[in-house]
Amino acid sequence: MAASLARRVSRFFKRMGLVGYSKRRNIFGIHPLVISTTYIILALALAALTRKVVNLVLNDSLFKRMILEFIATLELCAACFELIIVADNWGIWAYAFYLFVLTIWWSSSWDTATACPYSPIEEILEGSQDVSNAALLIFSQILGALVTFRYVQILWAMELVETHRSKAFEDCMADLQVHMLVGAVVEATGTCLCRLASKFLSDTQVKFANVLDAFFATMMVVAAFNFSGGYYNPALATSLKLGCEGNTFVEHLVVYWIGATIGSVLSVLIFKSAPVREYMRSVKAKVD
Incomplete structure (x- = not known):
């Protein structure tokens, strides 16, 4: 009885594609x-x-x-x-x-x-x-x-x-597939847009803000994936790609630290600008 149940479970997992791979290369x-x-x-x-x-x-x-x-x-x-x-x-x-x-x-x-x-x-x-x-x-x-x-x-x-x-x-391989300055612009632009989206969603307190924010950030990463990797986070890029083959230290610093930080600073300046604050007040008034 127990053996029969085990076979049924095994067949179920195989149909689901969860098992059935080479046991010499994949555990169980x-x-x-x-x-x-x-x-x-x-x-x-x-x-x-x-x-x-x-x-x-x-x-x-x-x-x-x-x-x-x-x-x-x-x-x-x-x-x-x-x-x-x-x-x-x-x-x-x-x-x-x-x-x-x-x-x-x-x-x-x-x-x-x-x-x-x-x-x-x-x-x-x-x-x-x-x-x-x-x-x-x-x-x-x-x-x-x-x-x-x-x-x-x-x-x-x-x-x-x-x-x-x-x-x-x-040895790891760098993700930067474009010139250093282009990569810095990609990381700066993506970071700026992601931060602006987060600030907007947080300030307006829309429903499912975290889901919308996650979706937008994910799409921005996908958009930059084949250019700079779309890290938009200096610590993450450093952990995964510092010292990898295909990037110098200067390239890494410029693209993933300076580029992303500039994008972040720009998002603060843009969000605090008078036109954006006026627009945010009008949006929150409609929401309220």
Whole structure:
């Protein structure tokens, strides 16, 4: 009876495409995408658990915010390392779907953390943060970005599935496919538009704002995917692509740090401009 049930379950999973792959290359013959999904969920679960402990143990302070930024950055980068595997093996739209769902999750679970170095800079421009505190928050984000691969490398080195073979120790390739200045413009433009969309949705408090924001950001990433990679986040780009073959340090700095930061600063200036503020007042009046 038990054996019969096991065979039925096995046939069901095979029809679903979840098992049936070579057991010599994939643990228990499991579909490699299942393992990638499991690794992503593991990163989210560990981050959520750690975040909960931090919130219970620490009172509100700059140090607590630094720890939460470190956790959020590590969570973001760990998930996105696995998204590289998804994109390489199942294409841009599988990558986009995962990114869309993850972005919604992060918007609801990170609270004040951003895992993005230009966010403290925006706070400085908006008068809600001083330079020294912003520098410490950015340091926490960079530290989280730099240590992430050591965690990911442990998982990849186990080589449970064929899509992880040699990934733990192979040289990475840069995503920048255009001239450095063009790449900087792409990252600046995408960052500016994403930040403006986020500010607009937050200010108007429209229904399902986090879903709309996630969809817009995902589409912007897809649009830039074959040009600069569409990172729109210096810490994320540093974690995934700093030192990769095909980019110099200067190119990386100009495209992913200077480009994205300029885009972020421009979004603050545009959103605070008189015409935009007047337009926002009229929109909120209609909503109310």
